[in-house]
Amino acid sequence: MKTASDIRPLTTREELLACVALQYRTWGxxxxxxxxxxxxxxxxxxxxxxxxxxxxxxxxxxxxYGMTGVQNGLIxxxxxxxxxxxxxQGQGIGRRLKEYQRAAVAKxxxxxxxxxxxxLVARNAHLNFNVFGVRVAEYVENMYGESQSPVHRxxxxxxxxxxxxxxxxxLDARRDEIARATRAAKSADxxxxxxxxxxxxxxxxxxxxxxxxxxxxxTTRAALAGALASxxxxxxxxxxxxxxRAYYVLTR
Numbered sequence: 029m030k031t032a033s034d035i036r037p038l039t040t041r042e043e044l045l046a047c048v049a050l051q052y053r054t055w056g057x058x059x060x061x062x063x064x065x066x067x068x069x070x071x072x073x074x075x076x077x078x079x080x081x082x083x084x085x086x087x088x089x090x091x092x093y094g095m096t097g098v099q100n101g102l103i104x105x106x107x108x109x110x111x112x113x114x115x116x117q118g119q120g121i122g123r124r125l126k127e128y129q130r131a132a133v134a135k136x137x138x139x140x141x142x143x144x145x146x147x148l149v150a151r152n153a154h155l156n157f158n159v160f161g162v163r164v165a166e167y168v169e170n171m172y173g174e175s176q177s178p179v180h181r182x183x184x185x186x187x188x189x190x191x192x193x194x195x196x197x198x199l200d201a202r203r204d205e206i207a208r209a210t211r212a213a214k215s216a217d218x219x220x221x222x223x224x225x226x227x228x229x230x231x232x233x234x235x236x237x238x239x240x241x242x243x244x245x246x247t248t249r250a251a252l253a254g255a256l257a258s259x260x261x262x263x264x265x266x267x268x269x270x271x272x273r274a275y276y277v278l279t280r
Contacts, residue, residue: 030089030116034082035128037072038091043080044068046088054111061172063093063109071095075136077105077129081112081121089116092125096138105133105194107143123159126192134194141194144171144187147252148230148244150267150274157265161203162190164262167253182238183230183245188262209263213277222260223275224251228267252276 038044044065051062068078075096080088090112096105107129112121130141142165145152156162172185193199213221226248227233233241252262255278264277 030083030087030113031119031121033084035079035124036082038068038078038080041065043088044078047078047080047091047093050088050091050111050113051109053113068093075103075105075133075138077107077132079125079128079132081116081125083116089113090121090125092129094129094133094141094143096133096136102139103137105129105138105141107141107192110143122155126160130192130194138194141192142189143192144168144189146230147186147188147248147276148183148226148241150226150228150230150265153226153265153274153276154267156190157206157262160192161199161206162192163202164256165189165191167249167256169249169253182234183241186245186249206264209277209279210266212279213264213266213275220280222255222278223266224248224255224278225273225275228272228274 038047047068048062048065052059055061071093072078077092077094077096079092081090083089091110092107093109094105094107096103098104107126110122110125112125133141145156147153147167166189168187168189170184171187174184193202209221213223227241227244230241230244233244256262258280260278260280262276263279265275266277267274
């Protein structure tokens with residue numbers, strides 16, 4: 029089993045090319061949004077992050093890439109990509125890469141890190157809310173258009189844009205907010221608390237029943253976008269392992 033012994037910026041030509049290879053390995057040979065070595069290199073000169081996780085032999089087993097810019101007068105960071113090789117997943121390497129990224133952008137004065145993920149992917153919802161402590165900034169329908177990647181096949185590219193505080197105090201407060209909402213959802217139903225169910229494995233449905241996968245997209249799109257428009261906020265995520273069900277917790 030591969031483990032990460034070092035997380036650091038991608039600097040050499042070999043490391044940059046290894047990152048490109050990992051992008052193709054993760055999103056497929058037909059992936060058209062590959063970040064090339066030149067951009068991985070140049071973005072680091074402008075406050076961006078292109079860092080890798082390396083095993084004890086110096087092989088790249090994961091990476092994180094993001095761009096830094098200005099939004100409404102504030103320095104912000106957009107985390108564009110994160111991947112870990114399959115044989116090294118489940119060891120917290122992705123979390124270590126994200127924490128490295130947060131520390132790096134704090135040094136250039138960034139206040140928040142944005143990224144996107146598919147609201148139907150339960151494992152990412154759990155990671156984003158229960159581990160990182162994100163806030164949903166927006167629900168975007170078919171954000172990237174139709175994708176050729178097998179990861180996104182057949183159900184469009186709806187995305188949550190999430191915001192992750194860079195400041196430690198803000199992040200602690202957000203994690204406390206998520207914990208309170210999750211506790212409240214266990215004892216309340218309706219009114220100020222809503223739950224929106226998603227499949228526990230959209231990947232399995234895409235492979236076995238594409239019509240069912242598309243129906244999940246249709247119903248959750250209506251429920252989540254409608255709740256956000258009505259003043260609800262996504263403030264947690266629950267997985268009921270016994271019942272094999274998963275839910276977003278929304279409060280207002």
